[in-house]
Amino acid sequence: MITTLPTAVPTHLSGLRLSTILICFLMNMLDGMDVMVISYTAPAIASEWAEAGLPVAPTELGLVFSVGLLGMAIGAMFLAAQADVFGRRRIILLSAALMGICVLSTVYVPSVPLLMLVRFISGLGIGSMLASTATLTAEYAPNRTKDFWVSFVMAGYPIGAVLSGMAAARIIPDYGWRAMFVTAGLTTLLTLPIIYFFLSESLDFLVKARPNGALEKTNALLRKMGEQPLTDLPPLSVTVAKASVAELFTPNRKSATLLLWTCLFLSFATLYFLTMWIPKLAASTGMSMNLAIYAGTVFNLGAFFGIVSQGYMSARLGLQRVICGFLIGTAGLMVLFGFVSGSVWLLVLFGLIGFGIQGGFVGMYSLAAKLYPTHVRATGVGWAVGAGRIGAVVGPIVGGLLIGIGWSLSANFIAFAIPALLAGLITVLTHVPDPS
Incomplete structure (x- = not known):
C-alpha cells in the first residue's frame, strides 16, 4: 500500500x-x-x-x-x-x-x-x-x-x-x-x-x-x-486546527506576527507615498514634464529588478538580512534625494529607490509564507498584506499633509526614510518559528 x-x-x-x-x-x-x-x-x-x-x-x-x-x-x-x-x-x-x-x-x-x-x-x-x-x-x-x-x-x-x-x-x-x-x-x-x-x-x-x-x-x-x-x-x-486569525497569535507566533505586520505597514506607507507623489515631486524639482512622467515608469522598472535581485540574494545570504539591507539602503537614497534636483540623475535615483523599497517589502511575502504552516498560510499572508495596506492608505495622506503645510522635498523624503529604516531594523529582529 x-x-x-x-x-x-x-x-x-x-x-x-x-x-x-x-x-x-x-x-x-x-x-x-x-x-x-x-x-x-x-x-x-x-x-x-x-x-x-x-x-x-x-x-x-x-x-x-x-x-x-x-x-x-x-x-x-x-x-x-x-x-x-x-x-x-x-x-x-x-x-x-x-x-x-x-x-x-x-x-x-x-x-x-x-x-x-x-x-x-x-x-x-x-x-x-x-x-x-x-x-x-x-x-x-x-x-x-x-x-x-x-x-x-x-x-x-x-x-x-x-x-x-x-x-x-x-x-x-x-x-x-x-x-x-x-x-x-x-x-x-x-x-x-x-x-x-x-x-x-x-x-x-x-x-x-x-x-x-x-x-x-x-x-x-x-x-x-x-x-x-x-x-x-x-x-x-499532528492534528490540524481549523484556519482562523487566532492561529496567527499562538504563543510561538504572536510576536513574529505583530512585528511582520508592523514592517509591512511601514514599508507600504513609504512605497505608496513614493508611488502617488513621484511625478509631482519630480516636476517640482525643476525636471521637465516629460521626464517627470517617465519618473514613475523608471521607478517601476527599478522595482522589477530589485524584487528579482532580492530573491536571488536571499536564497544565498538569508532572507531577513537581505530585506534589512534593501530597506536601509532605500532610506539612505531617500535622504540623498534632497541634494539632487532638476537633473536626469533624479531618474537614476528614482530607479534605485524603486529597486530598494519594492525589493525589500516584497521579501516580506516570502517571510510571511515561511512563518505560517500550510493550514493557515493563506490567512497569515493575507492578513499581513492587509495590515500593510493600511499603511498604503496612510502614507499618501500624510505625504499630502506635509506637502500642504510647506515641508520641503528633502524634508518629505527624510520623513518617509524613517519608516523604511525602522522596517529594515525590525525585520532582522523578527524570529521565524518552525511553521510545523
Missing part, C-alpha cells in the same frame, strides 16, 4: 511547478495593470464628465483611489483567507473573475459613487490575488530557491504597471479612456480558462487540509508529475 508522498517537499523545478509559478506571475502582472488603469484614465474621465455637466473634484478622485486600496486590504485579509478553506486555485479563479468583470464594467459607470463601488470590488480581487499567488508559489517552489520564486512572482506587479502605462499612452489619446478599461478587463477575463485548465492546486493544501476528493486530486497531480499514485493519504503527524 503506497501512502508516502515523495514530492511533498519539492527539491527541483518540474514542468508542472514551473507552469504554476508562471501562471502566478501572469496574474500578478494583471494585478499591476488593473491597479494602475484608474490612475492613467482618471484625468480623461474627469474631463469628459466635466464637459457633460458632472464635474469631478480632486477630492472625489482621491476617494476613488482610496476605496480601491481599501478593497485590496479587505480582499487580502478576508477573501484570500478562504484559500485555506476552499483551496488556492479556486480563490485565484474567483479573484481573476472579480477583477476582470469589474474593470470591464467600468466602461458603463456614469458617476463617482458607482466608480467607487466597482473599484472597491475589483480591489477585493486584486488584494486576494496577490496573497493567494504568493502562497501557492511558496508551496510549489523548490525549498532551496523558494525566496527567489516568490519574489519573481511578485515582480509581475510592477511589470504590469509599466506595460499598462505604455498601453495607456497609445490607447487613450486615440480611442478614449473606455478602450483602456475594455483592454484591461478582457485581458484579465481571458486568463480564466488558463487558470481553470492549467493552474494546479497545492499538494500541501490537498494533503494537509484534506478537502473533499483530496486523494483523487492528489493522485491526479502525482500522475502529472510522473509519480506513483497513493492508495491512501499519508497520516498527519
Whole structure:
C-alpha cells in the first residue's frame, strides 16, 4: 500500500511547478495593470464628465483611489483567507473573475459613487490575488530557491504597471479612456480558462487540509508529475486546527506576527507615498514634464529588478538580512534625494529607490509564507498584506499633509526614510518559528 508522498517537499523545478509559478506571475502582472488603469484614465474621465455637466473634484478622485486600496486590504485579509478553506486555485479563479468583470464594467459607470463601488470590488480581487499567488508559489517552489520564486512572482506587479502605462499612452489619446478599461478587463477575463485548465492546486493544501476528493486530486497531480499514485493519504503527524486569525497569535507566533505586520505597514506607507507623489515631486524639482512622467515608469522598472535581485540574494545570504539591507539602503537614497534636483540623475535615483523599497517589502511575502504552516498560510499572508495596506492608505495622506503645510522635498523624503529604516531594523529582529 503506497501512502508516502515523495514530492511533498519539492527539491527541483518540474514542468508542472514551473507552469504554476508562471501562471502566478501572469496574474500578478494583471494585478499591476488593473491597479494602475484608474490612475492613467482618471484625468480623461474627469474631463469628459466635466464637459457633460458632472464635474469631478480632486477630492472625489482621491476617494476613488482610496476605496480601491481599501478593497485590496479587505480582499487580502478576508477573501484570500478562504484559500485555506476552499483551496488556492479556486480563490485565484474567483479573484481573476472579480477583477476582470469589474474593470470591464467600468466602461458603463456614469458617476463617482458607482466608480467607487466597482473599484472597491475589483480591489477585493486584486488584494486576494496577490496573497493567494504568493502562497501557492511558496508551496510549489523548490525549498532551496523558494525566496527567489516568490519574489519573481511578485515582480509581475510592477511589470504590469509599466506595460499598462505604455498601453495607456497609445490607447487613450486615440480611442478614449473606455478602450483602456475594455483592454484591461478582457485581458484579465481571458486568463480564466488558463487558470481553470492549467493552474494546479497545492499538494500541501490537498494533503494537509484534506478537502473533499483530496486523494483523487492528489493522485491526479502525482500522475502529472510522473509519480506513483497513493492508495491512501499519508497520516498527519499532528492534528490540524481549523484556519482562523487566532492561529496567527499562538504563543510561538504572536510576536513574529505583530512585528511582520508592523514592517509591512511601514514599508507600504513609504512605497505608496513614493508611488502617488513621484511625478509631482519630480516636476517640482525643476525636471521637465516629460521626464517627470517617465519618473514613475523608471521607478517601476527599478522595482522589477530589485524584487528579482532580492530573491536571488536571499536564497544565498538569508532572507531577513537581505530585506534589512534593501530597506536601509532605500532610506539612505531617500535622504540623498534632497541634494539632487532638476537633473536626469533624479531618474537614476528614482530607479534605485524603486529597486530598494519594492525589493525589500516584497521579501516580506516570502517571510510571511515561511512563518505560517500550510493550514493557515493563506490567512497569515493575507492578513499581513492587509495590515500593510493600511499603511498604503496612510502614507499618501500624510505625504499630502506635509506637502500642504510647506515641508520641503528633502524634508518629505527624510520623513518617509524613517519608516523604511525602522522596517529594515525590525525585520532582522523578527524570529521565524518552525511553521510545523
